[in-house]
Amino acid sequence: MIRAEAADMPDDGAPKTPDRLRRRASRLLSQVSVRSDRLITEGLAQADARKWHYAALASLEEYGPGSQAELSRRTDIYRSDMVGVLNELAERDLVERMPDPDDRRRNIITISTRGRRHLRRLDKVLDDLHDELLAPLSPAERDQFVQLLTRLLDHHVRVS
Amino acid sequence: MIRAEAADMPDDGAPKTPDRLRRRASRLLSQVSVRSDRLITEGLAQADARKWHYAALASLEEYGPGSQAELSRRTDIYRSDMVGVLNELAERDLVERMPDPDDRRRNIITISTRGRRHLRRLDKVLDDLHDELLAPLSPAERDQFVQLLTRLLDHHVRVS
DNA sequence: CCGTTGCGTTAGTCCGACTAACGATGTACG
């Protein structure tokens, strides 16, 4: 059987697959990402939070206290921005900043009890938001989606 | 069988799933998207092009000539930015801008022969870049990935 | 005819990612 070419298109070397714009993974990725970001940002705003807050708090709870620079590495927030994020968190008494006695260049950041409580709230909020984000996918598909993204990310982190 | 909890974690209400930061679809999405964007942007730069150029040209070839506003809608480039993009394309003679006789508010944008040639080049460049972007995935997985993204996008476009 | 809408264009805002440089401190090594 002969491979079908779009019949209504003059064969001037035009693409074999129509809709290339819509199918380009890079474009899909960026468009979905923008929407995802808006959803999350707006959702978190209603809880007086920002995504960086969640990242910092979650990192503190999961991997324990750390210096600002270390937190920065864990969360991929630039250390110059981390200052502001931690200011916001400290203002709300969600974290504690104290000088490291063993290295006076460092601050040790610790999550507070309020911080843990807040984090728990944010986790719920995010669960709901992700439910909305991934609404059209079945549980299995969601897993697959996360898996594919993870593999892509790992690959590109290694390569960089 | 009893549901396993992470054994090394005191049960202070901590999340049942560790690594939540890394597994959050929204975070994965944004991180992969950033990397994808960098890859594409840098790759296209080597061909003296930007992603908007590709979007505009591809839209012109696939759906035919159109006004700037229409192009804007097709490609999701803001009409205020479209001006600049079309300037860049017109400078390079990839596109022709002419007044619409039927509606003097409009410009009709047409892709030129050079434009088609350029587009073909960009398509090749992008094919290679996507190969790099999706390197860790098998062909079937790439399709699935695109499919999942498409469904997500469609859903959120409808809802908005 | 007039109010509304859509057009192309300019200018400018906003925000997030990222860089540069700082003083203070720590580390390695001759």
Add this chain to the structure above:
DNA sequence: CGTACATCGTTAGTCGGACTAACGCAACGG
């Protein structure tokens, strides 16, 4: 020891992309 270099937290500032506001003009609908 001393001295070169690296790392820390912080401030300031750049850059680019997404988005808004407003404009003069033209078309449309009642």
